[in-house]
Amino acid sequence: MTPQPKNRMRPIHLLPLFPLLLVPQAGASPVSPGFQETVVQEMEWGEREVEHLLNRAGFGAGTEQVQRWAARSQAELIDHLMEPRVVADPFPYEIVTRQRGALNDLSEDERRAEQQRIRRESRRQAGDFVMWWVDRMITDVDPLGERMTLFWHGHFTSSLQTVKQGHLMIQQNELLREHALGNYGTLLREVLKDPAMIRYLDNNSNRKGRPNENLAREVMELFSLGEGEYTEDDIKEAARALSGHTAGLDGKHRFVPRQHDFGEKTILGVTGKHDLDDLVNILLEQDACPRWIVQRLLTYFEGATPTLDRVETYARIFEENGMELRPTLRALFEDPAFYRPAIVGAKVLSPIDYLVGLNRRLESTAAPLVVSQGAATLGQKLFDPPNVKGWEGGFAWISTSTLMQRGNLAGMMLGVIDMSDLRSDEELDEMMESMDEASMDDEMQMDDAATPPQRARNEMAVIARAMSRFEYRPRLNLRARLTQADADTDVKVVDLMLHELLAIEVPAESAGPLVTWFQAEREAMEIPEKAVLRGRRRGVEDLLRRLAHKILSLPEAQLG
């Protein structure tokens, strides 16, 4: 810590980042005062930059939207993203819980049934809310606001599995959304009083003389400073400062004086009779705090671990702006380095990014349920992050298994995979048949071997069943896009679809095998090349959907 306490709450001022940006020369440290030696470089602004910004700051965009923004200035798009928005249709949730004493007159069985009903109702409400949230991402009502709400959900994590009350998770999500682009210090303070957080990290049982350190530890390790910036003693003392801050099922934060430790504490070198607010003030004063937060932001938005120099630069911007998110993100989005070749198109799409993005590009807005359940299968279950550290991101999203399941989900959304595809495994059957006589026994055993728990773990079948219950039909007209773009050859069709459906520009060689496949399929269906564009030949739309399925199964479709 620096000897003199610094006042971080200076008035907000936007850094003077002009349309002509100042870029430090190679080798010069960005933190060196005054940018002594600089080259002036004009910021490129075209479809590449627009799509990149919309991928990262929002949830991707269709070709038409990208083209529209490319015709306008960078500042206009950033203003549009930054614009504060009111939630026009807030989710109408209820406090689903039992009243004190309401279960007293019931028999044991009735009580259990009532508790189960409440739990189910609470989970259902949370599930509905998640779909409401996903719908906001798909419909693009507040792209950066929802992007940052999702970022904070992975930063200030809580999970429904632990919290149990759905309405508390919804309430927390509203808190994150309200401050998503606001002031970090305010958000941190509010999060520590958030009922879902208090329950998730056991602060209800953090009492004077009987401390529970869970919240205190994660506040320092994950929410504000990062590991190694505090001692075990700081955690013990911080836990004392947080004691007595409780929350009820009604979603209200309560300070219980008799459970609070009013004694003197020393946290990070500062001694006093600290309470929650004092703890937050101490944390916000640490040099490690802005560094940690911008390190998380840069990693999230750039998709790569930032250099120390870059962290220092942005920590200073964050700090000078009183830890306000808007000016900090504005500086990032205006920074030519945000558009550098190492970054653009190189981030692994998270499951939500992948599924929301493909719905946005397909302009198919009918499936928030499939998106939320599908993302859960791929490892990103909203309201249930795997642990308090949130989602790891990057290549951790991709395994042989999740890569295949991403393609499967795209196929289900496009309507080219249905229940019968999921039930049969012709490939496996063929192989079993082709084996020698001795394998007859094996086939007899197959049903036994696939015991119910095994089948229950066919996660795709679970989603497909839900889709058929909802009578899901993709509302798509891919052929109309060909007409608009005048794509009258196989090569043009494939190029157009790659362009329309993916978040990145693909290398030229990606199209080759797709063209070969498409041409062969088209000829097998006896559809002339020109007829794909012009005609209303049966099967054209289906063929295009199968092409779209293949494209969305490609490695190219997992990047943004």
Place this chain on the structure above:
Amino acid sequence: MNPIQRRQFLTTGAALFGAALAPTSIVFGARASRGVDPTLVVIQLSGGNDGLSTVVPYADRVYKKARRQTLIAEDDVLKIDERLGLHPSLQRLHNLHASGKLAIVEGVGYPDGIRSHFKSLEVWHTARARGRVTGPGWLGRLAEGGLKVESPDPELVVHLGQSAPYSVHSSEHPAVALASPTSYRWFGDTPGVEIVCEHQPTAEPNPATSGRDDALAKMRGVMHDAQASSLEIRAAAARYKPKAEYPRTPFGAQLQDVASLIHGDLGTRVISTSLGGFDTHSNQKGRHDNLMGTLDPALGAFLQDLNGTPEGRSTIVVVFSEFGRRVQENGSRGTDHGMAGPMFVMGHNVKGGLYGKAPSMTELDKGDLKFTTDFRSVYATVLDEGLGVNSKAVLGKRYPRLGFLA
């Protein structure tokens, strides 16, 4: 074959339409002549298992005083000796101990123990004193260099479960990770390798798209591995006839799948899987009892199943958790993150019994048990004596071996 060569081999094979899928001889025939190589199975109890409620020092005065709500009474434990007993639900593990096939290593941990789940898991997963910065996990390093497998299959290292732990991380030899074999495939009109082009990096990589091209190359490698392993793994699970009855729980099913991989002749040598829910800060008793009740029948069936075949009998099963829990209960009938805890090693070739040294119940480190055995000694024993791998190559240095493998 280095990984690049391996991928090129796969691509060339796949250039003939669908060729990567067809030849069943590759799947079942070619490896038959090979002798039985031992398989390592690592099971993670995620969340920090309360060691004192698993291997219970039932006679200890400090234990009885510190634990009120989570106490396991002397009458209930399954006694091992005058000092220790297993949790009452660990009936099958107790039998395994009696038959000399369960090694219990007491007081396992590492210097300057970290009480954060993630940081501590990073230490266990990387086998480094402080967690990872970059580079492969310890099972990744085992795959890359330790095992010395010539032209390894994509399924050399498999993780069964939702997301793979860092231990199996390796960019040179990425693990295959799957939730269940049944759905480990592309459905419908299989996209297949035939539509994936192999990016041929030109002599001079394009600096304008460097990030994208690197990410694509990596992603294509995963795609090829998926293509190559999908049918093999499904077939192994479909053909598998277990020699024991597994409990009908997800964890039971998971271990049955592990057994199918061990017997599938897929070239799998390392398997990782996990059981979660051990972070019992509040109302621990019922939750931990249930977890033990899930763990024991599944592990029991698994070990019984393994005992019936040469592949199974050469398998080594290791069970660990990122840390134990604090000796003193907290105020919410639970326990907070602690330090040292017990580890289990099981298998036909295991010399059962107690290993390591009991941690002191009175000389604590801020309320936590001090470790007496470095977990890397357990790893080293498994590597050197179980897998015949030079442990120094994997762990970076030598650790004392414990001798629990014959």
